[in-house]
Amino acid sequence: MFTHRALHLPVVLSLPLLLSGCILDDIPIGTGYAAKNICSGLWISGIEETRLTEDFVAPQISPLPLIWKIDIDESNHTVTVRDRIFGSKNEKVAYYREGLGCTLVHDKSLVELDRQAPTELLTGQVDYHSPWPKGAASIDQLHPAFDHSALEMHIDEAFRDTPDATRNTLSVAVAYKGQLVSERYSDDIEPDSPLLSWSMAKSITATVTGLLYDQGRLSPMAPAPVAEWTGTEKSVITLKNMLQMNAGLDWNEAAQGEDPDQGFGLFEVPDMPGYYAEQALDTPAGTRFNYSTGNSNLLARIAQNEVGGTLEDYYQFVQQTLFQPLGIQSAVIEFDAEGQPVGGAFHYLTTRDWARLGQLYLNKGEWDGEQILSSDWIEQTLTPSEPNPLYGYQLWLNTNQGFWSDLPANTFAFRGFQGQIVMMLPDYHLVIVRTGVTFNNEGASSTSDPAGIQALALGIIASLQPE
Known part of the structure; x- marks a missing residue:
């Protein structure tokens, strides 16, 4: 499955006006920030895509979202972010690997990054019956030390x-x-x-x-x-x-x-x-x-x-x-x-x-x-x-x-x-x-x-x- 998401630059906004609020050197940092954090937010935290991009990522790198272009490839677990003015010059790609999260690939291929991965990921059995901190059971009673209404x-x-x-x-x-x-x-x-x-x-x-x-x-x-x-x-x-x-x-x-x-x-x-x-x-x-x-x-x-x-x-x-x-x-x-x-x-x-x-x-x-x-x-x-x-x-x-x-x-x-x-x-x-x-x-x-x-x-x- 390939998902494509893009936010377009309004035609009423000129390039000089946009760039007046954006240092050019910040654009590649912004595309990197967006690619990495969208990738991790989606595939580690499971945050809904629109909320993640518009509410969490976009405000941090304004005004870049006025011209960004985001491609989310579900099959390869990559997120690519570029801007619509300079194109691939500032493009950043983040790659998700199970157990290792997301990495900006820079000059590495996905195959090269895969070679770094552990031969085996360590997992254990989750105890859903015991309370925290030993297990993952839900809190089943109010603690008598607290006024829980106030808490x-x-x-x-x-x-x-x-x-x-x-x-x-x-x-x-x-x-x-x-x-x-x-x-x-x-x-x-x-x-x-x-x-x-x-x-x-x-x-x-x-x-x-x-x-x-x-x-x-x-x-x-x-x-x-x-x-x-x-x-x-x-x-x-x-x-x-x-x-x-x-x-x-x-x-x-x-x-x-x-x-x-x-x-x-x-x-x-x-x-x-x-x-x-x-x-x-x-x-x-x-x-x-x-x-x-x-x-x-x-x-x-x-x-x-x-x-x-x-x-x-x-x-x-x-x-x-x-x-x-x-x-x-x-x-x-x-x-x-x-x-x-x-x-x-x-x-x-x-x-x-x-x-x-x-x-x-x-x-x-x-x-x-x-x-x-x-x-x-x-x-x-x-x-x-x-x-x-x-x-x-x-x-x-x-x-x-x-x-x-x-x-x-x-x-x-x-x-x-x-x-x-x-x-x-x-x-x-x-x-x-x-x-x-x-x-x-x-x-x-x-x-x-x-x-x-x-x-x-x-x-x-x-x-x-x-x-």
């Missing part, structure tokens, strides 16, 4: 738009003392729908690094094992510098506009970690916090090289050492065209599985009587870095209530673009997951929390019954 009212609010933001909340889940007490999903999203991490992937990459630390294979204090840096001024950069985002490399975490390293590094190059590794050292390592998706992509490559170097090696290690012990079966880690994990952005898990990862951290690395991550690693991860006390090892801290002013100082979270969050509140034994595709509305007043994360957390806390 559901606050979750309702998380799904409502505000004058400042179009929230597009996809899911909310709440776990208390290791039990799932509430979950909610938007239209066409189900409990078994894997949903995009954006930068929450960084926290998984740090977790994989921690597994290798616990095995004695990587050390935060050692120079980062990056071949391109050997014998250069970058050789002093430690793994800890990378984990804390203070490696000192020049990087602009912007998706479009002037010098958009993040956008270029995710959608324009086949070798994502290599692009970051080549950036110039512009600040002494350890002195300046500079948030960088490229940094996390390189961290993931370091881990991949440590476990064997191939896509299959990384896939097997993460599945067998992290996901399977936690009962996580939905996880899809996407790879670049060179077969390297996109450790800074492109991981997909169900809402329940994101909550499992949060529970692992709330449990200080322990799971069902087994220490999956050492308490030593958890302590390091949650230690504020000197250049930015709100950041640990690839996750966000609330040190001195500097991030969420009304939440406890020991709150911490995986966070991602457009309002993705897995928040841990140790004082309340809570894990809160929220996913969505949130946009600040045009002309909206400045807001640091358009997705309403702090309000949601405060509402959930307020719903707890006095003991």
